[in-house]
Amino acid sequence: MHLPPLPTIREIIRIYKLGSIKRLSQNFLLDTNITHKLVRSMGRNLTGAHVCEVGPGPGSITRPLLEAGVEHLSVIELDKRFIPSLQLLSKASGSRMSIYHGDVLRFNFDQIFPDTLSRPWEEHPPKIHIVGNLPFGVSTPLIIRWMNAIADRNQAWRYGRTRLTLTFQKEVAERMIAQPEDEQRSRLSIMTQYLCDVNLKFVINGRSFVPPPEVDAAVVHFTPRVEPLIPYPFKVVEKVVRHVFQFRQKMCKRGIQTLFPPEQVSMPKEMIALAEIDPETRSFQLTIDEFSRLCGAYMEICRKNPGIIDYYFRDEENAPSWKYQRPSSI
Structure with a gap:
């Protein structure tokens, strides 16, 4: 679905004087071969889909999305300097595009997709996609926030198993797909893999961006799982995983100990025994099943x-009000 003749993205940047702002981690992806490849990695057929693009900037990914035949495209942009160039694209799209000015970290996706697209969680994902060339500075807190929404099935995931296709710093992307024994395995590995099928689609050389960052990037595709691999509340999973990875190169028992007050020396041992975990295993060696058993054991102790x-x-001192109570006699 071709758009009418428009200035190139490079010309848009020059016309509107859209220099990148370092504190916002802005790096523009101008290679059209790569932007089209990124859109293709979202799935074979976007015709009729409703898509939300986060951080569109001057519109380098926005254009191939519109040309792919999406039914409607919503874009969320924090930097108001880009709004005029995005309005130009919106007009050219024939009203198939909506522009939201705001911070994606605080954005509520509840109202931007039609309810008619909703599907039961157990069925095939709805024709809804989230895509974006994320600023490296916000990518990790944002993906954790979205994993929380997936676990709770709210925001963009109240419609079903909405898929995501996002760019990350290559090292961060490699952490998300890292398996046990991999030195890259981290908290992100567990928090994304237990909720989603995570695939690294391709790597983008840093020289493809303007200005070029010091590192390469990678495109990662997420499809929420029908059933999470760890069947416990997100906040419990996040807390246990975060504490276990506090000392990722040390034995996992060291991180487990930090879940409990220092005087409760028996509780870490009880948790390890309930989970049937080797206390000398390092955090990056633990499987998701072992993390699941640790979460279950922690919940039982709590x-x-x-x-x-x-x-x-x-x-x-500043944590939520905490007062230890002795175990009941039950």
Whole structure:
């Protein structure tokens, strides 16, 4: 679906004087071969799909999305300097594009997709996609926030198993797909893989961006799983995984100990025993199944010991009100 003749993205940047802002981690992707490849990596057929692009900037990915035949494209842009160039694209698209000026970290996706697209979670994903060339500075907190929404099935995931196709710093992308024993395995590996099927589609050389960052980037595709691999609340999983990876090169028992007050020396041992984990295993060697057992064991201990769930070892003064209660006699 071709757009009418328009200035090139390079010309748009020159006409509107859209220099990148370093503090916003802005790096423009101007190679049309790569932007079209990124759009193709979203799936074979986008005709009739509703897509949300985060951080469109001057519109280098926006154009191939519109040309792919999407039914409607919503874009979320924080930098108001880009709004006029995006309005130019919106007009050229024949009203198939909506522009939202705001911070994607605070954006609510509840109302931008029609309810008619909703599908039961167990069925095939809806014709809804989220795509974006993310600023490296916000990519990690944003993907954790979206994993939380996937776990709770709200925002863009109240419509079903909405897919994502996003760019990350190559090292971050490699962490997301890292398997046990891989030195890259981290908290991100567990938090993304337990909720989604995660695939690294291709690597983008840093020289393809303007200005070129010091690192390469990679495109990652996420499809939410019908059933999460860890069947416990997101906040519990995130807390256990974060603590276990506090000391990723040390034995996992060291991170487990930080989940409990120092005086409760028996609780870490109880958690390890309940989970049937080798306490000398390093965090990056643990499988998702082992993390699942650790989460279940932690929840069991918290159930028997009210108040433990609110303990934060790094910030006891400012953490939520915590008061340890002795176990009941049950």
